Amino acid sequence: MMSTATSARPPLKPGLSTARKAQNMVMGGLILLATLLVVAPLILIFVYLIREGIGAINLDFFTKVPAPEGETGGGLLNAITGSLIMLAMASVFGVLIGLAGGIFLAEYPRHPLMPSIRLVSDVLAGIPAIVMGLVAYGLIVLTFGFSGFAGALALGFLMIPIVVRTTEEVLKLVPQTVREAGLSLGLPQWLVTLKIVLPAAAGGIITGIMLALARVAGEAAPLIFTAFGNPNVNFDPSKPMSALPLEIYRGATSAYDENQRMAKAGALLLIVLIFVTSLLARRFSRKV
Amino acid sequence: MSDPARRLPTRASMSSGSDRAFQYLILALASVIVLVFVVSLYLLGKDSWPALQRFGVEFFTQRTWNPVNGTFGAAAMITGTLVTSFAALIISVPLAIASALFVAEYAPKWLANPVGYLIELLAAIPSVVYGLWALFVIAPVLARWQITFFSPEYPERLALYTKCAGIWANDQTTLQCFFVPSSGAGRGLALAIIILTVMILPYTASVARDVIRLVPADQREAMYALGATKWEVISRAILPYARAGIMGGVILALGRALGETLAVAMVIGDSQDILKSLWGNASTMASVIANQFGDAQELLHRSSVVTLGFILFFVSVAVNLLARVLIGRLTPKGVK
Incomplete structure (x- = not known):
């Protein structure tokens, strides 16, 4: 009986067929190859910027403004100060609104307006930065002219949805029992939120803010027709201001070697700052 | 008391x-x-009103963009945006999914974490830096290829170019001519697609990695228990299970690609002619805003540029909503 049943089928060989083994190997190899392809640009960009840009990074780079077109030397002090000032102003606006939005979404989940605010915030996150630049142009530049304020506002718009999302996520990670413990001691809900929930989530919130900063620090598109750029150091936000990504854009599209060299050095400084910030943010969130 | x-x-x-x-x-x-x-919404609507009122639907279908005589139709940029975005998406999605599989399924932990982190850093590189790199590193490579394409050893290629140049001059193209290099500058549509591919890779990759990691171990073990190879487990148990989330990542990347501005503006060549060659100059909606808004003095020109921003605004909102619907639909029953 047994022997007739097995002899009707082709004999089973132990192990996998060669075709399946080969397919498995080939696909594994392709996946490895694809991963190398994905990571390669990061390494190539970094190596290129170090090779081309490091030579221009010296004391002058941090203490002087760009040399006039066609001349050599100079630095990017105007762009460094401009970036710092605009990022600081953008954070005030973006963090305040973003934090409030995150608290609202996480702490008042049954409020009738909650779903619409969450939806709008998500949708804002996807709107291209240049479009928010057009909005800041219409809001400020049309009446008051190119200014650091306009640039900071555009950057602030971009920060809001990022801060909202991370704040909401980390607030939701705070256990409900912690809130209940506070309430059971007789604390009003707003004090529970401010004194217990927010401090408990502080690490995550700071991570979110740092990631938002790292993200908008590299944006040039919304600054082209808001902050506009300024060849001199300017601390007055009601006047046009320069920023690192703006100088990189102008330099990279310039015909002069010296401007291109500055752009590469600026790009190196910018991505090092961004990488360090996101690295710190990661460390921060892991520790908390 | x-x-x-x-x-x-x-x-x-x-x-x-x-x-x-x-x-x-x-x-x-x-x-x-x-x-x-x-x-x-209000500001963009208000500022694009003059152009929309003047050109109406023709703004979307007309392909003449001529600031000199005040005729504006965005068909060329709309095409440019769609072509660059979808081409970049088609190239990047398989690569992104493969890298996600490598990080989640193949690599040992000591390698998976750094590689995952490197891929995330790719998303942190600013658009201008990508543009700079594309302009100074990739463009010369492409230019060298374009020039050697017409080396004297291949007279038939030169003949082909002469034929295509005649067709291009009439604002037309054929499938064959579309792939013939039309310039030796390196810049153009192809370079924009290449840099866009690199830029949107990390979005799909990191979402795909996260959802692949969420696939329950039971799912894999059940498949292994049936005697499946690793690739069979991936292709029949993991990917089908994770497809909704991966699709979400793909849509996210699409949204990024449609709105990507500076890197594209720096390399695409800012030409509003109709697309005639993969290697020719072109423009996207976002690149035209970046390149022309500052110089647009006349009301109609400025308003037309803002209208492009208005379209991008709507498109990005629509893409976002679509992503939500798709993720809801594609999620297998019982998976959240």
């Missing part, structure tokens, strides 16, 4: 006032988010 319980303030009497005040404050600040959205 009075009832002590009566004199104790209740929680409601102690905190309802301040609670309500705090809630209103938070709500007021959070409403600024909605305000930003509404103001954006």
